[in-house]
Amino acid sequence: MASEDRDRGREELLAENLERFIAGVEETFKELGLDAKGSSVDGSYRLEVSRDGMEARLDLFPPIGGGKPLDWLVLVDELSSQGLRGLLTEVIAAAVDRCNAGEVQKDVLVAKGVPPLPPKEGKVEILFPLGMEEVEQEDEKLPLHLRRVIRVKTVRPGDRLAVFHPPVPGRPGQDVWGNVVEVPEVKEVHLMPGKGVQVKEDGRTFVAAAEGQPVLDGAVLRVDPVFEIRGDVGVATGNVRFDGSIVVRGNVSAGFSVEAGVDAEIFGGVFDGTVKCGRDVVIHGGLVGSRALMEAGGSGMVRYVEQGAVVCDGPVTVEKYSLNGRISSGDFVVVKGRRGIIGGQVQALNRVDTTVAGSEMGTRTVLSVGVSFRVREQLVHHKKTLAEVVAAILRAESFVKAVLPKAGDVMALRDDLKERIRKAMAVYDGLKKQEKDLKTKIAMLESLLESSSAKGVVRVRGEVYPGVTVEVKGVRREINQVMRYASFYLGDDGEVTFGPYS
Numbered sequence: 001m002a003s004e005d006r007d008r009g010r011e012e013l014l015a016e017n018l019e020r021f022i023a024g025v026e027e028t029f030k031e032l033g034l035d036a037k038g039s040s041v042d043g044s045y046r047l048e049v050s051r052d053g054m055e056a057r058l059d060l061f062p063p064i065g066g067g068k069p070l071d072w073l074v075l076v077d078e079l080s081s082q083g084l085r086g087l088l089t090e091v092i093a094a095a096v097d098r099c100n101a102g103e104v105q106k107d108v109l110v111a112k113g114v115p116p117l118p119p120k121e122g123k124v125e126i127l128f129p130l131g132m133e134e135v136e137q138e139d140e141k142l143p144l145h146l147r148r149v150i151r152v153k154t155v156r157p158g159d160r161l162a163v164f165h166p167p168v169p170g171r172p173g174q175d176v177w178g179n180v181v182e183v184p185e186v187k188e189v190h191l192m193p194g195k196g197v198q199v200k201e202d203g204r205t206f207v208a209a210a211e212g213q214p215v216l217d218g219a220v221l222r223v224d225p226v227f228e229i230r231g232d233v234g235v236a237t238g239n240v241r242f243d244g245s246i247v248v249r250g251n252v253s254a255g256f257s258v259e260a261g262v263d264a265e266i267f268g269g270v271f272d273g274t275v276k277c278g279r280d281v282v283i284h285g286g287l288v289g290s291r292a293l294m295e296a297g298g299s300g301m302v303r304y305v306e307q308g309a310v311v312c313d314g315p316v317t318v319e320k321y322s323l324n325g326r327i328s329s330g331d332f333v334v335v336k337g338r339r340g341i342i343g344g345q346v347q348a349l350n351r352v353d354t355t356v357a358g359s360e361m362g363t364r365t366v367l368s369v370g371v372s373f374r375v376r377e378q379l380v381h382h383k384k385t386l387a388e389v390v391a392a393i394l395r396a397e398s399f400v401k402a403v404l405p406k407a408g409d410v411m412a413l414r415d416d417l418k419e420r421i422r423k424a425m426a427v428y429d430g431l432k433k434q435e436k437d438l439k440t441k442i443a444m445l446e447s448l449l450e451s452s453s454a455k456g457v458v459r460v461r462g463e464v465y466p467g468v469t470v471e472v473k474g475v476r477r478e479i480n481q482v483m484r485y486a487s488f489y490l491g492d493d494g495e496v497t498f499g500p501y502s
Contacts, residue, residue: 043070043099047079053175054113056084060095060105072096079110085178087111116173116181122189125163128155128214155208155223162206162221164191196223213245215262224262233258233273246277254289270294270308280314287325300329304337307344313374322346328373340462341365347373352458358465358479365465370456370473370490379442386438389431396428458488459501472496 041064049056056079063069072093079087088110095108155161170183193199194217196210208214212225224244233240234253240246243261251268252258252275258266264277269285272292279298287294292308294300299314305325310316313330321339325346332351335341340356347368358365456472460483468479470488477488477496491497 041065042068045070045075047082049176053177053179053181054115054173055109056111056176058092058095058105058108058110060099060108062099062102062104069100070096083177084111085174086113086176111176113175113181114173116183117171118183119170119186120168121187122167123165124189124191125165126216127160127162154212154226155214156211157208159208160205161197161208161214161223162191162216164189164204164206166204190219192220194220194222196225197221213262215244232268251285254291264296269303281312299331311373316348330372330374338462340460341367347371347376348456349373350456354460356462356465357458357460358463358468360465362465362467365468366471367458367468367488368471369458370471382438382442386435386442389435389438393428393431393435396424396431455489460484460486460488461501470496 043063044061046059046061047056048059060070072089075096076087076089076092079092091108092110095105095110099105167186167189169186172183173181175181191206193206196208196212197214198207198209199205200207206221208223210223210225212223215222215224226245226247227240227242228247228249229237229240230249231237232250232253233248233256234251237256239257239259240248241257241259245263246258246260246265248258248264248266248268252266252270252273254272257274257276258264259274260277260281262277262279264275264281266275266281266283266285270283270287270292272289274291274293274295275281275283276293276295277297279296281294281296281298281300283294283302286304286306287302287308287310288306290307293311294302294308295311297313299316300310300312301317302310302319304320305318305322305327307324309326309328310318311328315331316327316329316333318327318333318335318337320337322335322341322344323339324343325341326344327333327346327348329348331349332353333346333348335346335354338355340354341352342356342359343363343365345366345368346352346354347366349372350369352367352369354367357367458470458472462484464479464483464486466480466482470477470479472488472490475490475494475496483498485501486498487501488496488498
């Protein structure tokens with residue numbers, strides 16, 4: 001019985017829908033001048049205007065059964081009364097003639113707007129490389145890896161640095177309804193001459209007024225002199241700091257530092273020393289020692305790393321190998337030599353690419369991608385601080401519980417004790433506020449890590465040995481057997497998976 005009721009219900013619903021359909025068809029027939037007996041139909045049209053209002057098009061339908069043909073003059077008048085401007089009357093007349101002859105006309109362009117002329121943005125044409133220049137020596141007797149030379153761009157007085165191209169305003173347009181189509185105002189582009197730069201008489205050409213390194217700092221173009229140290233940085237020089245670029249022809253000795261506002265280039269090695277710069281750094285030798293540090297706001301390049309730390313917001317290139325090094329990059333890390341990465345930790349936002357990962361001895365090696373090391377450092381720091389604050393709060397609470405009951409009524413205490421209790425409670429309140437603020441910051445940083453758009457991939461061109469840990473966006477995978485030619489990434493299931501090296 002239930003089945004019969006369902007079938008009856010379907011039949012009733014179908015009948016009701018059919019009635020609605022028939023009623024809709026009859027209403028359409030009335031609008032078109034038709035009836036069920038197939039009486040005559042006048043010629044008709046359908047208008048469509050593009051979304052941007054720059055084109056109007058017609059579909060024309062011929063008369064049927066002795067119906068009234070279209071009149072192109074009447075059609076033009078109707079379109080004009082609807083507000084259309086710029087009608088193509090000759091096109092309309094020809095299309096109507098073809099339609100009245102019995103041929104349906106589809107998508108006939110009958111009106112066109114005047115498209116706006118977009119403005120031409122001003123721009124600054126920089127005539128020097130933004131960054132360090134890489135060249136190759138022509139001496140074919142040298143091995144290929146020794147022909148590469150990274151050098152700082154240097155200019156002399158009179159050298160052209162940049163040309164300013166002023167903006168050109170646009171021209172408004174008009175759509176088919178006669179509405180004005182505005183164009184955006186041109187954005188102002190500025191270039192200001194800084195120290196060591198002059199503007200020529202044409203007001204557009206910037207030239208060097210001093211010898212040094214050209215630097216584009218926001219909207220200011222300047223020339224920074226390059227400070228060169230012909231020997232080692234050590235006892236004879238002391239620590240070196242300079243707002244421009246620094247070139248060291250020798251080594252950076254243990255305990256000494258080099259800090260450059262722009263670029264730094266060390267032709268020797270860094271042995272338990274420090275090199276920091278605002279942009280790019282190149283160390284032609286090695287970064288050696290647990291206290292050795294190379295830090296750059298841009299890219300970093302070093303021949304090899306042994307226990308040292310590399311911190312760069314841009315890409316990092318290691319020409320030979322990294323042995324128990326600590327490398328962090330805001331972009332990618334590439335280790336080219338056949339020994340690859342042995343021990344230590346390498347983390348990059350986008351990619352770690354190496355020849356070998358780990359060693360046959362099972363050396364502990366961590367390769368991490370997909371997470372900003374800057375955000376991670378802040379998160380670790382805030383969590384450590386939070387633990388210390390919580391411990392202080394617990395100590396304060398224990399003190400209050402232990403002392404106040406023994407003291408009896410607070411109002412009966414001496415004034416100096418009341419003051420001490422008041423100060424202790426103020427400190428406690430400050431700790432609680434700090435705890436709340438730290439938890440808010442930690443939650444924000446954890447959310448930032450989870451929402452990062454960086455996918456992250458670890459690529460190994462040779463062997464991956466047991467003892468290696470691959471971490472992608474915080475998800476870890478321990479390597480328990482030798483693998484070769486592998487790429488590691490986060491799979492659809494949220495786990496670290498692998499595929500062939502690519």
